[in-house]
Amino acid sequence: MMSLSRISAIFLRQIFLFRGNPVRLVSIFLWLVIDVIQWGFISKYLGSLGQATFSFITVILGAIILWEFMARVQQGIMMAFLEDIWTQNFINFFASPLKIREYLGGLVLTSVTTSVAAFLIMVAIAGAAFGYSVLKIGLFLVPSMVMLLIFGIAMGIFVSAMVFRLGPSAEWLGWPIPLVLSVFAGVYYPLSALPGSLRAFARLVPPSYVFQTLRAVLASGIAPAHLFADLVTGFSLSAAYLVGASYFFVTIYKRNLRSGSIARFNAEAL
């Protein structure tokens, strides 16, 4: 049984940090705002060139907002985890009745809360600055966001597990992951732009199904024939990654219990 009290303790610990230092909020939202504004202008400029057959703003800005949402979920989990490393909390936390799945639950809850807030801010800015409404995506928006959320959580847990295994100095591994994945996710271009071998790898990246379908929906205004198959494949892959990442994290936790690394993490974080 999971304890809501203990999950809320982990969540509240992060919320207290935001309340105690509002500058932390700026670090979450500032880059997203800059990204939306920058890509909004790029899209607007591209749309003014030649004979575009579709609205660049609609396609690119929609994709950017969804992608940033996923990246924010991943980094939100990683940041909350790193916060506990930097402030050397592991002994106090893991010596309490806190279970590892409750700890992960608290990290995920924190990340989802801040990511949804970030998403709403991006939507508001895209609407105010470029007249873009995310609702143009239609009903497809809901499964897209859920799939990206699941994949973002899986990536966040995976990166945290890597840091848990390799030590605090391995945090740099987490930062470029969204950038690397974006190459294969087809955020900025269709998958057909990739060479064959990379396209095969892209099929293993769940967001590629979101952005491939999104582009088709926005270009033609109707759901493509492969919509259902894409959703099933994307969801199945995301769920598999989530299960795999959670298993990996728990395995590392158990290994650290045997090796004594949980206590030693305090020293390395100094």
Added chain:
Amino acid sequence: MNRNGVLRITNLTKEYGAVRAVDRISFHVNAGEVVGLLGPNGAGKTTTINMILGILEPTGGLIEVLDRGLAGHRSEVAKGINFAAVYAHMPANLTVLQNLRVFGLLYEVKGLKQRIASLLREFDLEDLAKTKAGLLSSGELSRLNLAKAVINRPRLLLLDEPTASLDPSVSSLIRERIRQYAKTTGAGILWTSHNMNEIEAVCDRVLFLSRGRILLEGDPRTLAADHGKKDLEALFIAVAREPLRLVEQ
């Protein structure tokens, strides 16, 4: 375990590869009893405490708290345990009040608001409630660590050098509070320290650890004389420098 036992350790062992950090030790802590765990650096004190806390997995042996095995029931057993240690930091970027709230939720404390108010009074932290833990002095931080350590009214309290680097006045206050806690609640306390005067003043019984083994056990007020030493400090030095000779005696 007898009716008064809160902690029973049986053949507890921890190996790191070929190194045996804790070597088949067995001991118990009774309700209301303060037991000192002594020994030179590297003797296995913190390793033992970490295993009881469930943050280090033993290689072998049994840990029972209130008649319940720790293995397989860590979360349930941990509800009745708490600890304070110089190396276990409270989140420095949270205030005293926020820290107590977070740990109160982690231990699922009933009536948390009232419990926190009572702890702030008891540990003289009321004026510091909104101060971040990172800004507290050593003495204030020790009081916060102790307030956190008793927030769930633990039946077993583990204290790893709780008065290290504190001035005599704060140390005395902390000793007094801990003795009072054991007396009023019947909690068992396992205490490590390198201050032999403190051990003599606080502990009902002491265990001397050397190279992962329990070398001596007894009343801190008579143990030194029993082994031909003038005081506990002289006995400690003998344990640290020539443990084998001491055993032969």
